[in-house]
Amino acid sequence: MLTIFMEEEDKEDNRIERFVKNKQVKKIFNDVFDKATLDTIFSLARKKYFDEVEFVIATGKEGNVFRCKSGDNYYALKIYKIETSDFKHMMDYIAGDDRFKDVQKNKFNIIEAWTKKEFRNLEEFTKAKIRVPLPIAFKRNCLVMEFIGEDGEAAKRAKYAPFRNMQEKYELMCDYMARMVARKVVHADLSEYNILNNNEEMVIIDVGQGVSTIHPKAGEFFERDIRNLAKWFSKYGVETNYEKMYADIKAKK
Ligand SMILES: Nc1ncnc2c1ncn2[C@@H]1O[C@H](COP(=O)(O)OP(=O)(O)OP(=O)(O)O)[C@@H](O)[C@H]1O
Ligand SMILES: [Mg+2]
Known part of the structure; x- marks a missing residue:
């Protein structure tokens, strides 16, 4: 158990090098994201949802959206920031939703429920034949979805x-x-x-x-x-x- 843990820790420094080439993205990864978020991003990468986080499509107060690549395919990766999100506002939208009635009121759980809610809503909309990005995967505060754009341009x-x-x-x-x-x-x-x-x-x-x-x-x-x-x-x-x-x-x- 300890050996596995050590190996994971050792890899931490070079995993950014491995999955990120773009300087701006590297800076965000180093300066903005907490360790739990980085762990989540790289666990999605290990599951092969993407092999490179290429560049930032948009940055906002509550989240960042990146273009990612997996082989020849592009995906959009939306990452909610744990520290700066407006939790009170989020709770308002989660509160009356039956699907999320068990969410405990702490920052991390709220963000996680929010990400899951976005994923589930993308599924619902898709089933209803409303054109939204196709949901691919989510984990904690990270969501992978179809990249909307042409020739790689958002x-x-x-x-x-x-x-x-x-x-x-x-x-x-x-x-x-x-x-x-x-x-x-x-x-x-x-x-x-x-x-x-x-x-x-x-x-x-x-x-x-x-x-x-x-x-x-x-x-x-x-x-x-x-x-x-x-x-x-x-x-x-x-x-x-x-x-x-x-x-x-x-x-x-
Ligand atoms: N699947 C996607 N494909 C391409 N671009 C996307 C995709 N999802 C989001 N974007 C881009 O990222 C921006 C921010 O995404 P989104 O609106 O989902 O996040 P947000 O955090 O709510 O941002 P905002 O506060 O600006 O609304 C979008 O305006 C769009 O330009
Ligand atoms: Mg928006």
């Missing part, structure tokens, strides 16, 4: 790359939202910031805060999602507003 957020045919995407979004309701999930942070334009394919991301429709605030979150989207679509000439979009979603059911 797709842009719809906020900065609106679709050519916004009317068509509006109809599709109403359809997706009706499917969410039918599946009893609310995204709860839908806006042009969490939609990717993948060469005119609309992909919804960032589903960690998604709640079940029995969550006490599900109605409020659903209304907020519709308001955000109706405002954005109408900016691009789609004739809609909150009331119209609500009715259009209902009509899809």
Whole structure:
């Protein structure tokens, strides 16, 4: 047991060298991530989900998203930061969710439940035929999913790359939202910031805060999602507003 443990420890210094070539990623690995997070990343690497963490796609207050490579395939690796995440905010979204009723209120458990929730929501959305990144694996605070992009270049957020045919995407979004309701999930942070334009394919991301429709605030979150989207679509000439979009979603059911 001790020998195995020593071997793992010995490998710690060179595992960053082995799986990371990019200087910026190395710096994040050395300066930002705690040991438990590094252990988690490298255990996913050992399981062959990826063989290199290549570069940062996005850094945020609560997490970082990296492009990873496994052979010729790319994946997106989302890592929630344990120290800086807003736990009180997260607890609000976990609290009313039946699937996570046993989560103890400590930082680590909350982050772990959050990651699992994002993974499960990706599964739910995929089953409901709502286009999201395909979930691949998760462990503790790390999530591996399909990389959304072309020729290795990450797709842009719809906020900065609106679709050519916004009317068509509006109809599709109403359809997706009706499917969410039918599946009893609310995204709860839908806006042009969490939609990717993948060469005119609309992909919804960032589903960690998604709640079940029995969550006490599900109605409020659903209304907020519709308001955000109706405002954005109408900016691009789609004739809609909150009331119209609500009715259009209902009509899809
Ligand atoms: N599967 C993916 N493929 C390609 N890019 C992705 C993927 N997932 C996330 N991204 C990129 O990473 C960014 C952050 O991801 P996400 O929104 O899931 O995380 P977040 O921590 O909630 O960030 P934010 O606070 O900015 O919303 C996205 O805006 C997108 O540009
Ligand atoms: Mg986001």
